[in-house]
Amino acid sequence: MxxxxxxxxxxxxxxxxxxxxxxxxxxxxxxxxxxxxxxxxxxxxxxxxxxxxxGFINAHCHLELSHMKSQIPPHTGMVPFLLRVMTNRQAAIETIQESIYLADQQMQKEGIVAVADICNTLHSLETKKSSPLQYHSFVEVSGFIGNTAQNRFDQGRAAWEKFREFGPASIVPHAPYSVSPELFRLINEFDPGCLLSMHNQESKAENDFFLTGQSALRDLYTAIGVNIGFFQPPQTTSLQAVLPYMNPANKLILVHNVLTSMDDLVCLEKHPVADTYFCVCPGANQYINQSMPPRFLLDDQVEKIVIGTDSLASNYQLSITEELKLLADFYPEIPMSHLLQWATMNGAMALNMDKKLxxxxxxxxxxxxxxxxxxxxxxx
Ligand SMILES: [Zn+2]
Known part of the structure; x- marks a missing residue:
């Protein structure tokens, strides 16, 4: 041989x-x-x-936003960014699918072998059917109003049925500020023990929403016509506010964690979720908020850090190498062996792909x- x-x-x-x-x-x-x-x-x-x-593992991506490359200028801040994604994401289906195909090709060239991909639509299905990359599709649901929970969940479930034909898939909550307790309950009861992913503490506005209620996220809800007058801020950070709603049996990838504190990690130990990984996306953090994941988290959670590119709506490319380079430029003391471990073994462990990758x-x-x-x- x-x-x-x-x-x-x-x-x-x-x-x-x-x-x-x-x-x-x-x-x-x-x-x-x-x-x-x-x-x-x-x-x-x-x-x-x-x-x-x-090969590298991309632990957070949104393939279906690939056609939005260069459409939203950098440094808008979180809430204007979210509004622009909501209002600008429509495009001709051919444009969307061609952009997804090219993004998948770019990731292959970049040495990426597996991708955790967030899905709000079925647009990435065609590319995933034939790609040599290993995908875990996270079908994302959201809805801050409790009585929409069943409907939102059922829509997510219908999409999940399609994605799981072509690889592992889960139904996951979007973020602490966009998922009601009722919707968390439906997610938790659906597939106990499964792998979840959730955007977490990406911006100060998110923590402020839960700590004081004074937050630009209120403007977001006003802009999209959703009345959240019922909401009383629990006076804790966003992560601490939703930890009691998480199923302790699930494995969880928390994504971004820019504002995560040591106090949040202590609370995570009190409300343990079976296995929690922290995905950092420095390229997107720089693009949207000119922020970076906190150094203490990278030092404290060496065995649990994974790396994501986020989407082409909030990044210049889908390259794990560029994410590592940003971390190395910003935190030159981080050993290269840690950066590589986060991009390889940790990512494979987080995605349950470590038997092969x-x-x-x-x-x-x-x-x-x-x-x-x-x-x-x-x-x-
Ligand atoms: Zn994301």
Missing amino acids: AYRKFRGTKLFTGKSWAPEDSVLITLPGGQVEAIVPASEAGEDIQAIEGILSP GSFEKGKTPGVIALNNWQVTRLL
Whole structure:
């Protein structure tokens, strides 16, 4: 059998650096066979400039917003951004689907092998049917008014039925400020133990909504004609306000976490959700709010941080490399091994794809990429 043998400047296994002079050996199709010292690897070793790494996992994306690239200017702030997405997302179906197809292609070139993708429509279905990328589709539901909950949930369920034919799928809450307790209950009862994802503490407006009630999010509801006069702020952060509604049996990816505090993490320990990951999307945070995920979270949750690109409505590209570069520029003390672990093994664990992806362990097919001066090359 013709093995493939790769020797890079360094080799990251998905969990740590391999010893210097290690060679990665795979089967022709990319299945990992072994990591061995160069002296034992035999002939035909391909020398690669750069770090060898398993393929990247994009833990938060909205493929269906790809046609909105460059439509919303940067730095609008959260609420104007959300309003622009709501009012501008319509387009010809051909335009939407072509943009989704091209975004999927771009992610393949960027060395991404799996994607957690938020769905409010069925638009991404066609691309997902034939893409070599592994997708987990998160069918997102929202509705802050309790008596709309059943209707919203049923719509989500109908979409979920379609997506799960082509890969893992879940019905998930949009965000603390947009989901009623009744809708949380329907989500929790539907598939206990499943993987959920929720936008969390992306902006100060979100926390203020729950802490004081004085928040630009009220303007959002006014603008879309929804009367939330019933809402009494619970005087806690948004995450703390909704933790009691979460099903402790579920696995959860909290997305953004820009305003998450140590106090929030303490509360998360008191209301434990089975397994919680924190997805950071620095590119989108910079684009919308000129903010960054907090350093303490990155230090405190090394084993639970994952990386997302968010959508092309709020980012210039769908590239995990660019997200890592932003983190490295902003927080130069973060070790490269942490950045790579977040983009590989942690992402695979979060998406329940670690049996196949995330690390160079015998039998897995995680993809092989080379990272050289923040340029990615896909080798397998
Ligand atoms: Zn998002």
